[in-house]
Amino acid sequence: MYGTARRHRHAAFSAAVVAALLTLTACAGDTDGDDGTTSGGPSTVSPSPSTSAAPSPSAGATDSPSGTTDDDGSTSVPPFPANTDPDTAEPSAGAALTVTDVRVGRHDGFDRVVFELGGTGTPGWRVEYVPEAIEDGKGDVIDVDGDGTLQVMISGSGYPMDTGVAEYAGPNPLRVAETDEVEEVVLRGVFEGNTQAFIGTDEVSPFRVYALTDPTRVVVEVRNDDT
The missing domain is CATH 1.20.5 (Single alpha-helices involved in coiled-coils or other helix-helix interfaces)
Structure with missing residues (x-):
């Protein structure tokens, strides 16, 4: 019993x-939210399959336009032109931006240069090949490696003291050994609302320019026709 x-x-x-x-x-x-995260343990929610969409640009060290990294969908990636004509865009009214980072990466068929910016508003730009690199406001000739020189003028820029954003303080010139077309990037200063930079290229190749948000970026890509 x-x-x-x-x-x-x-x-x-x-x-x-x-x-x-x-x-x-x-x-x-x-789950605690729409992202499938859990409180106090791993998520048991299966991720939903992503839907196919038109390629959209993205951020990160390589800032891939394929949408594989930081896909913010803020703009469509333009096609590479068949020529090397200047590319221009206007900034938003009252834009005050400072370049905070510069990145270079090699991709299938092109090299990418990313100028990240902090501040207010959206940037504009004028990007074009020039016979030689001449510093805006001073007239000094800047030594830039490469047989081609792309001048990048980012409009809507301001001095760090005005934007309240610390400017880029990394390597300058910036070189990446693995790239095919981009030899180096030289960032200069701000003059009359424009940030000036030069991209030394292996040859005078077609390029494209577009902007991204979150964070704000101006992306310059130089096509590699040898791949």
């Missing part, structure tokens, strides 16, 4: 423990 009662109490206790564990496990699977 005593042994039978003890076995019954033991079985009842085990069942209670199992029920409690099942309740805790179910609670751990509850």
